[in-house]
Amino acid sequence: MEKQSFSSKLIEAFKQEKFLLFCLAYMLLPVPLLTPLAKNIGLDDCLWSVFFSTLLLLTIFVTMQFFAIKTVKACCSVLLIFTLVPSAIFLAYLLFAQAFLLSDSITSIFETNPEESKEFIAYYMNPFITAGIVAYASIPVFMIFKMRGNGVFSICRHKVPFSICITMLLLFVIFRPAAHSVYFINFYKTYIQYKKRHYEEKKEIANRLKQPFAVSKLQPDTLGQTLVVIIGESLTRHHMSLYGYGRKTNVLLNRKDSSLVVYDDVVSPQVHTIPVIRKVMTFLERNHADYFSKRPSLFELFNRAGYETYFISNQPYGGRYETSYDLLLTQAKHQHNPSLQKKPDGVVFPYLQEALGDKKKNKLIVIHLMGNHMAYIFRYPKEYDVFHNDSDDFIRSNAKYMTPEAVKTIDRYDNSVRYNDFVISNIIQFVKKSNNSSAVVYFSDHGEEVYDLRDFAGHAYEKVSSYMCEIPFLVWRSPSFGNYRTDLAFDTKRPFSTADFLYSITDLAGLRYENFDATRSLFNQAFKPRERYVGEYTYQEVKDMTKDLEHSK
Template sequence: MLKKVKSFISDIQGVFFLFLFSQGFPFLFYVWNNYHNKGVGYISEFEKMLTGLIPVLGIFLGIGLIGYILSKKHYKKILYFLIILNFIFNGIELGVYLNFAIQIVPEFFYIVFETNKNEALEFVGSYCNWHLYIVLVYFLLGIIIYKSRDKFKGVLSRIFLFTIIPLIVYSSNIEGSLYMKKTHIFKSMYRSIKRYRGEMEDLKNIDSSFGKTYNKFTAINNEKEATYVLIIGESFNRNHSSLYGYKRDTQPYLDSQVKSGNLYVFKDVISPHYFTRETLKKLVTTTAWDNKIKFSNSINLVDIMKKAGFKTYWLSNQEDFAFKGASLSSVIHRADEVEFTESYYSDTKDKLMDEALLPLVDKISRDKNRKKFIVIHLFGSHREYIKRYPKEFTRYNLNECPSFFSEIQKRNKEMVNAYDNSIYYNDFIIKNIITKLEKTNPNMAVLYLSDHGQSLGEKIDYFGNLDPNREPSGVEIPFMIWTSDTYKINNRSIIENIKESENKPYISEDIIYTLVNLYNVNFSKEQENKSIINKNFKEKRRVVTERNETYEELRGKNEENPNV
């Protein structure tokens, strides 16, 4: 037996080194990048690397030894299969790390499985950049080692090979996460897919669960007629809105509404996540980090408004989440009328602009029902920004480079200008929604907010959804309430509460309690301390990460270390 083990060790050296490289290259890259570019202590990160590396190497050797004893002829085929999987999984994770500054998380699979072909191609195209050459180098080195595996038995050749990693890091500047996971890629993939599949299974029971919850609350509205609207924007960085002090007039209509006294702008509101899916689930239900209510056991906004006597509508310029089992769809389809501008399987050449929603708004405005509640989900400023607005809304030339741009933004001026144009177009969309609906029902209130923010090269060379650990702008969102003159006359006390609340800190996961106050709904499960426009409102910890960190903590950390 001992001779077989010695023979196995001698025979497997080249294969073992190939596997070690497939797992070690990404881990060493993360450690060295965090140390070199972010100033993170390498000892603790190296310990994390070993924690994730040792178990998978042990399993690999164990499988190899058993295979060697049972079938010396075929055992390497099994090992090479494991190596190929390792390269594929680690290559995916390395690509995610390079572009999104995180390692694989379950949300990555939600995005992949719930996006249509057109949006997927657009998304991939947005992130095809020079960073991905590092992934290609990773695969290329793996092929070289495989072709020359018998030559990589010497210590010096291995040391030489691994010097390539610090050289790559030194010649680049990757905005990596400060938190390296301890788990190896197989475990990360398993946990992520398991969580996703678990939610798909839960979906089967959610509709019946909502049906039971519907009978456990009361909601009363005594108005004879009213139109209440919730507009959900997409990827809106409030720091690019003129309403929040931006040096460009990106929202002229909404600025005019502030001056006329119809629009109230809340200055310090954040989202609970920096991606759409999980944020939306909290926007339209009573689920929040501090109440431990499961989504399937929560009360949803659509049911509240239906019970209060409103006809409910859901309009969306995003895909129907139902086709991939997202539980959010179960809330959407509880509305009386649901309209999507394009189905999940619609793979038209270009994504429709948000103006595609306006004919649907016209249709609702002609509905004779006197009490309406409407949710409108925009595509907003989703990447790619230049595809989010018609050419006639090019207010800022793509080559403009104003002095207030950061150095990173000046290098990426086309992207920043395109983003600002998308915000200008967003102002046009909001204006049309309000004016079309107010014509048929003057007693009207609208709450607009974005699902999450967007990193736009303020301090970090990155454009897109970014972990708030790296850039807090990923959760800094616009939040505003528009009211008609008739609504203001009928609801003077609510208007006073709104005026007194514009500077209070808030997190959008509690918006359902603000909405029932704004919409004059007497809700039996109301929590006054969670409505920002209620006199009994109380500030709470605004948690925005899986690590139970608050926005204030991350903001302070970011200000202390601008390179974080």
């Protein structure tokens, strides 16, 4: 009798409390229902997502029947606060990029610095989008306001169903497949895991730095050398005339210059800055996440070898911009942060000149550029506004997505590539003038797709393509560099991933240490090509997916 009255009361509640039901549905269901739009996840994942989200909705609805309307409204308001931002981000990804946001990209969102977000929002916001966001957020507020009804069930009289509801709610957080399938729980769990990992890595690296670690040098200390590593941003080699692009985006860097080595087959290990930098500066491997903190990183190795180390960044870092690779950057003995001036990359020149002027014997200078990051128009000074499709008629695609706005975006990206050409050549010129035994290595963290394949500009692992991982990799050497290292090889055809950059740069400097692996150094005679991965895909898989997209263009 008791049971029957419980279920009939529940059915009645479903009929009566429409605002509660719609409000929960509004917050929980649009994302899972739209997941079939995503091209990067399978149908089974979509179905699980719908199943668990609906189950969560029903569980919350039944649980709410045990509480008074005030508590129900308060719970719904809390749920709204927690779901609003993740749902807006997931929906924007689904609707505009036909992609479902994966963990690495969620982490990237947490690490995107406020300045970059402001710049992005200021550039893309328009009154329609603002009105859409306001309307999207107001609807559930209205529904919460309109909610009526009071606790249908008493907790004391229905202890068992109440306990089942609470247990189920807890399971949604603890039980991995459920937590993973409900978008906003997954979002916050990723955040907590990321914070936890960051804390543990920080602690472990600090402890390890206190332990001895021997780094020896192949050449005598009397031979002072300067190594400059330039890490670019979002530059695909497909928009560089140095690699065959039709527009003259490289007028200063030149293949005919015998001191410049242009590598033709280099890919990045991911297509987002954070996972790439975490791999490039450490020995972190796909199957050995622990090597990030268990083994030494770039600055640490050079510090231990007695180098003066410098870090000059036009990308914000440190303080309130802290990222999960800051603990690698801040190991440089000298640090400069011209990013605070918010200017194009030429802002790094005076800091580089100052570092070069310092006549210490061995130096490692790492420069992190803003490069070719969105929004492209902010990446170059006015005088580099040189490419206009109106005048050169370069973009001749008939594709539907090639709107005047898309064409303008390509023009701007190409302008930023041309400016990057100036920045890199100038850095090389400064190093050349410093008259030391020196080498400059430039590569971009990852590439960029700029309406090359489809209606999309940017880089996102969910839409990974060759354009996003095929990067430029250049090495410039002074005539005296490497006189003692005639064993090094500079073969531009070697298939390489910057995942093995640390082996290569330490080899170029002639450093030796425990676990050094010559077969992974791009510059070593013993180099052996390895399977290259872009995130969890093999590079070949990425190429195949890109080919499929090209055919369906």
